[in-house]
Amino acid sequence: MLELKHELKLAKNRDEKARMNFVSGLRAHVLNDMATGMRAVWDADVEPAFRRARGRGPKDGPEVHKAIKPNEYFKFYSSLRVTAQDMVWQSVFPPLERNRPALKDKAAKLGRAGKARGSLTLDPALEVPRSVSAIDVHLMAGNYDGEYEEGDLAAGALYDNGLAVFSFGLMGQNLDDIGQSIAGFIKLKYPDLKPRRILDLGCTIGHNTGSWKDHFPEAEVTGIDVAAPCLRYAHARAEAQGRAVHFKQMDAQSLGFPDASFDVVFSSMFLHEVPRKGIEKIMAEAYRVLKPGGLMLHMELPPNSQLSPYDAFYLDWDGAYNNEPFYKPFRDCKPEELCWRAGFDPKKYLQFVIPSIGWYGEQVWREAATRPIGVDNDKTGRLTDGILWYCFGAFK
Numbered sequence: 001m002l003e004l005k006h007e008l009k010l011a012k013n014r015d016e017k018a019r020m021n022f023v024s025g026l027r028a029h030v031l032n033d034m035a036t037g038m039r040a041v042w043d044a045d046v047e048p049a050f051r052r053a054r055g056r057g058p059k060d061g062p063e064v065h066k067a068i069k070p071n072e073y074f075k076f077y078s079s080l081r082v083t084a085q086d087m088v089w090q091s092v093f094p095p096l097e098r099n100r101p102a103l104k105d106k107a108a109k110l111g112r113a114g115k116a117r118g119s120l121t122l123d124p125a126l127e128v129p130r131s132v133s134a135i136d137v138h139l140m141a142g143n144y145d146g147e148y149e150e151g152d153l154a155a156g157a158l159y160d161n162g163l164a165v166f167s168f169g170l171m172g173q174n175l176d177d178i179g180q181s182i183a184g185f186i187k188l189k190y191p192d193l194k195p196r197r198i199l200d201l202g203c204t205i206g207h208n209t210g211s212w213k214d215h216f217p218e219a220e221v222t223g224i225d226v227a228a229p230c231l232r233y234a235h236a237r238a239e240a241q242g243r244a245v246h247f248k249q250m251d252a253q254s255l256g257f258p259d260a261s262f263d264v265v266f267s268s269m270f271l272h273e274v275p276r277k278g279i280e281k282i283m284a285e286a287y288r289v290l291k292p293g294g295l296m297l298h299m300e301l302p303p304n305s306q307l308s309p310y311d312a313f314y315l316d317w318d319g320a321y322n323n324e325p326f327y328k329p330f331r332d333c334k335p336e337e338l339c340w341r342a343g344f345d346p347k348k349y350l351q352f353v354i355p356s357i358g359w360y361g362e363q364v365w366r367e368a369a370t371r372p373i374g375v376d377n378d379k380t381g382r383l384t385d386g387i388l389w390y391c392f393g394a395f396k
């Protein structure tokens with residue numbers, strides 16, 4: 001299990017650490033070893049049987065899913081993965097319950113007016129969309145917005161500590177490998193962009209928002225989300241790390257910012273948790289608040305249209321078994337069409353896959369910025385050999 005380094009991390013006893021380590025190890029086993037085993041079962045047994053029966057290979061992810069569903073290895077993989085996912089959150093609850101009052105105190109001190117570098121603006125009148133308030137996404141009890149006392153920030157702590165268990169080190173020490181890899185890449189690749197105002201949509205606890213401040217210290221960086229408990233935690237977390245970031249409670253479908261007010265509008269791992277109609281509104285809002293010449297960029301799971309049927313099935317597993325109802329509809333979209341429909345010029349569309357700075361190291365990551373950007377069919381869907389981040393977007 002990854003140990004968070006910042007001041008808000010939960011104090012854990014030996015048993016709690018052991019439990020978290022066990023869950024991280026179990027997840028690593030399922031997602032590395034068993035996933036490799038399942039692929040071998042597909043190649044050796046299930047796919048040949050499919051070909052014999054149909055005289056062709058599967059044409060898409062759903063056909064792979066249907067064919068592999070009765071397979072015992074798939075059932076074992078899926079049940080262990082669901083169990084491990086539930087255990088991620090269960091492993092955080094005991095230390096979270098014990099630390100709750102202390103956490104609130106620390107957050108209040110860190111965010112004290114006059115001392116804080118950034119800010120927190122909540123909107124108690126905001127209606128949290130049903131796509132957040134009505135489900136426990138990826139089995140996270142209470143979801144992002146669950147509040148159980150005044151000024152509650154437990155959902156933020158649950159997410160931060162849960163992600164540390166869930167990611168078994170693959171997201172970087174500060175859980176910000178995505179932000180560090182992408183914000184740094186944009187700075188290398190587009191040195192003339194020099195953004196003055198940067199917006200992160202669906203920022204949750206701001207773990208990837210802060211990276212923009214690191215790479216563009218002169219810029220004003222704002223993260224928005226609908227979930228107040230996560231934003232309270234995000235604010236305290238950024239302050240604990242000495243980052244001036246402004247967090248605002250807002251719905252990305254109707255942003256409370258004037259037209260043409262940002263140079264970069266970013267999101268990471270956000271759109272796949274939004275219903276299809278909401279995505280269209282969010283893209284239109286991103287277009288509206290971007291300045292001419294500004295960049296909209298979404299880091300996301302790669303679209304099914306760019307993956308082999310097996311990889312499409314594998315990535316869509318969450319849609320079927322991990323309480324992610326909007327996952328597959330998003331991955332079935334064509335990202336370029338989302339951009340065009342929002343008003344972006346097709347000639348200014350871009351997409352790329354970049355190496356994770358933490359996984360591949362700085363040299364490989366830097367080299368990627370010297371090559372023409374784009375996607376590579378060999379790499380977009382690669383699941384086991386390293387970590388690559390897929391992004392799409394457009395200049396306005």
Ligand SMILES: C[S@@+](CC[C@H](N)C(=O)[O-])C[C@H]1O[C@@H](n2cnc3c(N)ncnc32)[C@H](O)[C@@H]1O
Nearest residue numbers: 144202203204208225226227251252268269270
């Ligand atoms: C998977 S998390 C995003 C994770 C984070 N951006 C990252 O880099 O890991 C999705 C977030 O989107 C937020 N969200 C969902 N719908 C939203 C909306 N319409 N407007 C703003 N935030 C929204 C949720 O509250 C949640 O915090």
